[in-house]
Amino acid sequence: MDTAQALLSSVFGFDAFRPGQAEIVGAVVDGRDTLAIMPTGGGKSLCYQLPALVRDGLTVVISPLIALMRDQVQGLQAAGVAAGALTSGNTDEETDAVFAALSRGELKLLYMAPERLASGGTLPLLRRSGVTLIAVDEAHCVSQWGHDFRPDYLRIGELKRALGVPLAAFTATADEETRAEIVTRLFDGRQPDTFLRGFDRPNIHLAFAVKDSPRRQILDFTRARKGQSGIVYCGTRAKTESLARALTEAGHLALAYHGGMEPDLRRDVERRFQQEDELIVVATVAFGMGIDKPDIRWVAHADLPKSVEGYYQEIGRAGRDGAPAETLTLFGPDDIRFRRSQIDESPAPPERRAADHARLNALLGLAEAQHCRRQTLLAYFGEAAEPCGNCDLCDTPPALFDGTTAVRKALSAVLRCDEGFGAGHLIDVLTGKATDKVRQWTHDRLSVFGVGREYDKRQWNAIFRQMMGADLVRPNPERHGALYMTEAAIPILKGEGTVTLRKDTLAVARKGPVAKALVSEEDAPLLSALKAKRRAFAEEARVPAYVVFADRTLIEMAEKRPATLDEMARIGGVGAKKLERYGEAFLSVILGAPAPEMHPARRKLSASGGGDLFDRLQDVHSRLTRGECGTLKPMSLTASQITKIVRQRPRDLDGFARLVGERQAERFGPAMIEVLGSV
Template identity: 40%
Template sequence: MSPSSPSTGPASDSSSTESLERAHQVLESVWGYDSFRPLQEEAVRDVIHGRDSLVVLPTGGGKSLCYQVPALVRDGMAVVVSPLISLMKDQVDALTNNGVAAALVNSTQTNDQKRETADRIRRGEIKILYLAPERLLTAKTMDFLRGVPISFFAIDEAHCVSNWGHDFRPEYRGLRVLKEQFPNASVHAFTATASQLVRDDIAEQLNLENPHVLVGNFDRPNLTYRMVRNAGKMNQIQHFIQKHPGESGVVYCITRKEVEQTSAALAGTGVRVLPYHAGLSDEERQSNQEAFIQEKVDVIVATVAFGMGIDKSNVRYVIHAGMPKSIEHYQQESGRAGRDGLAAECVLIHGPGDVMSWKRILENGDRNNFDAAMQSLNSMAALCNGVHCRHAALVEYFGQEYDADNCNACDVCLGELDVVEDPITLSQKILSCVVRLKERYGAGHTVKVLTGSRDQKVLQAGHDELSTYGLLSNDGAAAVRTWIDQLISQNHLVSVGEYHSLRLTPSGRELLRGEGQVSLTRVATRSSASNAGRDSWEGVDRALFDHLRALRSQLASERGVPAYVIFGDAVLRELARIRPSSLAKLEGIRGIGEHKRNEFGQLFLDSIDEYCDQTSTDRDQANGSVPPPKMPVQPNAASMQAASLFREGHSVDEVAQRMDRAESTVHKYLGEFIQLEKITDPSPWVDTDEAAAIRSALMAAEDERLRPIYEALDEKVSYEKIRIVSSCLKNELSASNSE
């Protein structure tokens, strides 16, 4: 029998509507937001109603509000389980600055501090208490909490519960006793990344009762992803950092030694930087992390030990100076960027040696999970070497569908990778060389043969006599190695055995005969700005933004809290865009709640006054920015040829056959043709009745996503047809607006 507990029960049915209304009021008055993000309201409703739940929201999706808001709505005290002291401290600082009674108990505190917190809890003054799982599960803490009205438990970073997760922590397994010890308190698990297998394991290990499972969209549209081949890593890192002067960034390295070397090299160029890894003392790690959070330094160079313990919203870029060991790790680490919803850049610099480095590390770890870890590593390598939209690849890895044909926020979709014009012939040359080497040699040796190397091993083996010797000598070793990796990622080649010998797969043998499909790329010399990056700065007075940023840093330093706790970058940009003149004008700015408006509002208004007086700048600009004009499509030779054929009345099938292109590529050319010609009639490509149905669904849609349109049409109309009608409708509406 479960012990009795004064834990508070959920809201009754009669008060559930009132409680949800109260949640909206709390969201606006405390946090300054007028609405919840996708799935937040559903998650909040579950907590208010006392139904166990499991919530998977990507980093930056607003998981913390899902339990912080209902903690202020329900009676009693909420207990939040968090794995790291620094993460708990950041959240308590942020809550306290918003006027919320929150506290934490951890090993760094004195006995007097712990007693004071206990007294406040007994008096009912604390609404949210943060504890590490080890402290929560001690007999002393459990006995104390059984005498306190507990509203619910929130388990943060819940993937740590699962042995199948990417960051398993055995101490989390003990949390299953919460349902036994506190039967009237609901339990809610939150994590950023969890496959179906991990989600099922979390629910089982925590002993959740019929939990409501909510899984958010894994896409982070404000992030621009780039996968860059290692070509002088240190110079590449410096180049990317120089694109973000004075902004916060994280550089991840695989080893401690590389962290130290990279940090020292960046410091030598004048970058404000500190290292972070497990080899440093606890005091130095904590000090360096605090310096980064409080913006005393711009860059932290770290191993993967850094990241989960920070709640810094304004990281503008994350650079991986080496490949992570899994896509789950990459999703979480790159997700440290742009948590405020503003544009941020994620750059991954990778090379063939990364897989070997991780394999050595994994071989010295838990051998029971070695095969699964290698499978995850190979999936990560395929992502790095793939030629598929990065946003789509990440979303699809987690089992979701990406419904846009161009994300405009990755190196593939921005056209920074030049597609090889005749990839089949090039692939045949590489595959032929592998066959002539009797599928006994690895990628490095194969590259040497194809590029005509005079390496002794090549000459001694007589491989300079092969017909494929020097076949790609004009392309360079780096390009050839990239193409081999891309053939591996597209399953035309595999690397097997102790010596990682290359072998052809069945699809590789088809390709050797000139059958099948393959995409190979060269790195383009151009670099494009993503739409997200342009939009987030539209209308912002950057000099004023920097002026306000300095004030924010000063206030944060005085209070000993992270800078973003005062105001996030999104708020500062909006202030620098609107330049409000009164406290009343601050009420409409998202992210400024009542408490912060009263505490900091006049200080920032005075700073804006000072700046505008000095620069003779106008105040009270229109709220919201005008989106920048879309850049016109720049057709290449292939799209111009396709346009000519479309003008002659040829169908997509006919154009694909004439140009020897895939239908998906020709549909892209058709979209460009419709845009350039400003065509409003889709009938040449879509049946009239179908076009009318699609048009009606588009006109009724709340946004421009294609998936809801597809579902509204009973999934019977192809995405290609929806895109055609959508493009024609946009042209029609644009023409009518200009009249």
């Protein structure tokens, strides 16, 4: 470690390691497989850059963030370290220079994006270049359950085996589940030396607020911090641009930054953000900026992040220099519906969607926390902490009230409605609103109908939000957001437990113009799932989505929820051909399970409206297979024969016999003709 200590000072300019760095550096220098979980701003990069200089040979660094790789290479080169990067952001001259340095054996660190591992020439190149260590930054990207999954990270384990060298993996966010997957994917299940250095960033002030004119809230927040560098995260590209314009009009220096921009323009924003002290960047949460700027003084979220991990990573960009930094995260019911629909429309398997819903619930628990936010945040990562004194809830403890009665009413509504409906429908039942859907399901006759009139719809939404945050109810991904009760709720429902709720988030907000939704809040998750299925068919056929089904058809499906192909055929816009081609697939989405198997002949009758008649004749057929007495020799009709009967509808035995034969007509004719006559 003497060499490492000397290089720490001579190359990086530090007199001493930060807490935890020395042990990690020692493990990596010794060539031991290493997994290090360190807080953002805790000095992760040094833990592989310094060993690369101590060890012989080349260290290849795999990172998903092009901008961050460029920053680190530039910083290393400025410190006199031979480093280079092979990324899609390189100019031809930069790439040629890297290849030339590799051929001369001059490089100590080579950065590359995981996507480059898919190239057939990468492995031979690395073998020729004398790689002796693999370093993996943002190692949580290997987790298929995580919010930042990168499929090409799955190739890193193969690279380790092919090169036969040690691997050091680093991340700032990895819960127990993700850490286990990192070990499996990167280390072939063999436990590496693991260092868990804590997640606390005590210099960052944490704050959440319910949305109430969110643009004004962001403008107010930035006005109070004018002249400081900051980042605003938004949920969509369009919002980054509109909010950047609003900030500019308010007198700030602000630029949008998202994945749809031209590379040169993105690079210019990155350069300016690093160099200009007062610049605000408005970026999409889905696009990691990867900028190593230590003096970002604040981070704001105009929309709810995807998960606690995503939130922690994004706020972690603030205050990397250890000086005080601030955060603000806005959230509201539209955010929650948007995130729920993103999960429900995902092609991921049901168990992953359920895990994503659970992660979102954990974030809602942080947003609706009643006591110190840092305690809640660190508890998610398995750490205990005292109240921090540096969050909005420590600054101003929220007013609380006994919400046991309200929660018990809500849980009763969940159960009385058979755990088959979302918050919107349940609130209509609780507030006594006899909507068409409430009457359709006769929920206006339930004992819980109208028992919650003491709260309005917005207040009940806040109660359900807090119930989800406390994990008393969860959305069922197989039933498109329908809420079901968890084990934790049973004592409360039985009167054996109590619930404390926050009063401030129940306050009535100022009303403004509200966009009319295509469907009710209750039906929105199902409509999202139906649109996802439509998009898949449209992409496969390379046709516009409306060619599969028009929006109004999907809206009617979401509202009426047909349970059979016969009911599906009565939806406007579902003709015979589309029913045959798409009916079962869309019915499976609505049912949350595969559509019941059906004879092809019976399926075709659904479109013509003869399906119900076919089923009635099939019942007669089953009853008379051995005659009225049940002792005769078995006799049967084929599905094709029953289909002919449905289509031609004979009114006498002669006509019936011409379709199926004399003997069959004698057995089945009278009873079936009676059914036909009743239609």
